[in-house]
Amino acid sequence: MKVMVGGTFDPLHDGHRRLLDRSFELAGSSGRVVIGLTTDTFASRKVHPIRPFPDRKADLETYIAGKHYPPNWLIEPLSDRFGSAIESDFDAIVVSEETLPVAVEINKIRREKGGRKVDIHQISCVLAEDGRWISSTRIYRGEIDVHGHVLQ
Amino acid sequence: MKVMVGGTFDPLHDGHRRLLDRSFELAGSSGRVVIGLTTDTFASRKVHPIRPFPDRKADLETYIAGKHYPPNWLIEPLSDRFGSAIESDFDAIVVSEETLPVAVEINKIRREKGGRKVDIHQISCVLAEDGRWISSTRIYRGEIDVHGHVLQ
Numbered sequence: 622m623k624v625m626v627g628g629t630f631d632p633l634h635d636g637h638r639r640l641l642d643r644s645f646e647l648a649g650s651s652g653r654v655v656i657g658l659t660t661d662t663f664a665s666r667k668v669h670p671i672r673p674f675p676d677r678k679a680d681l682e683t684y685i686a687g688k689h690y691p692p693n694w695l696i697e698p699l700s701d702r703f704g705s706a707i708e709s710d711f712d713a714i715v716v717s718e719e720t721l722p723v724a725v726e727i728n729k730i731r732r733e734k735g736g737r738k739v740d741i742h743q744i745s746c747v748l749a750e751d752g753r754w755i756s757s758t759r760i761y762r763g764e765i766d767v768h769g770h771v772l773q
Numbered sequence: 774m775k776v777m778v779g780g781t782f783d784p785l786h787d788g789h790r791r792l793l794d795r796s797f798e799l800a801g802s803s804g805r806v807v808i809g810l811t812t813d814t815f816a817s818r819k820v821h822p823i824r825p826f827p828d829r830k831a832d833l834e835t836y837i838a839g840k841h842y843p844p845n846w847l848i849e850p851l852s853d854r855f856g857s858a859i860e861s862d863f864d865a866i867v868v869s870e871e872t873l874p875v876a877v878e879i880n881k882i883r884r885e886k887g888g889r890k891v892d893i894h895q896i897s898c899v900l901a902e903d904g905r906w907i908s909s910t911r912i913y914r915g916e917i918d919v920h921g922h923v924l925q
Contacts, residue, residue, distance in 0.1 A: 643892065738897035740795065745890035
């Protein structure tokens with residue numbers, strides 16, 4: 622199956638890892654995964670500083686290499702919410718609870734343009750030790766680490 | 774992965790087939806699929822007549838046997854919207870666009886009860902030849918057949 626997933630992935634935390642793992646699982650051994658990585662300009666909307674695109678890309682590559690996933694994957698720059706997801710031919714998009722509305726919107730636009738809708742796979746959020754979601758903002762604030770361990 | 778899916782499956786049309794195929798694909802060779810099949814009482818809410826549970830169950834079994842899916846699957850009676858999905862330990866629920874809200878509600882209740890949320894996989898609807906959704910109601914009305922071919 623051809624799968625798309627997107628994000629800023631900074632820092633790469635356990636929620637991102639689940640998102641990536643599920644994408645590769647869904648794609649299967651003969652499938653393909655396209656990872657949209659937000660550009661520095663697009664990512665600058667975030668409330669906290671973001672590391673440069675090449676650093677975030679390198680971390681993704683290291684993570685994926687370590688998992689020995691099939692080689693058919695690609696990181697492409699994501700300069701808006703949709704990236705290539707409107708025009709591309711693919712089968713499923715993997716999202717978090719937060720980004721589910723974007724996937725629903727992508728399907729709506731695809732259909733309006735005469736294309737076919739894709740499957741939407743929403744992963745369940747990964748919880749930190751304190752029972753709240755792991756998020757980059759919480760990690761940046763120093764509340765938790767990338768695995769959701771409470772630091773304060 | 775342990776996957777749950779539910780429906781009335783009468784008659785078993787190409788939309789149902791996609792729902793089942795995706796469930797087994799997601800479960801993988803070592804996973805498990807639990808199919809909730811609506812009881813005759815629960816299914817009687819539908820606007821058109823429904824064949825008895827044993828007939829619908831037999832059709833599901835024939836379809837699954839023909840696909841040579843891994844043996845770890847089970848059909849259980851579904852006597853309300855949730856069935857065993859609130860209490861069961863599983864990883865993902867597979868739904869159509871119509872039943873996505875039920876899955877979101879299941880996750881909400883699971884969390885309120887102190888359980889963990891599950892992944893939600895929404896399949897894209899299968900379109901009939903006329904570009905509208907395949908549905909049991911349309912088949913019952915004689916507009917299309919189970920593969921979405923227009924009959925009138």
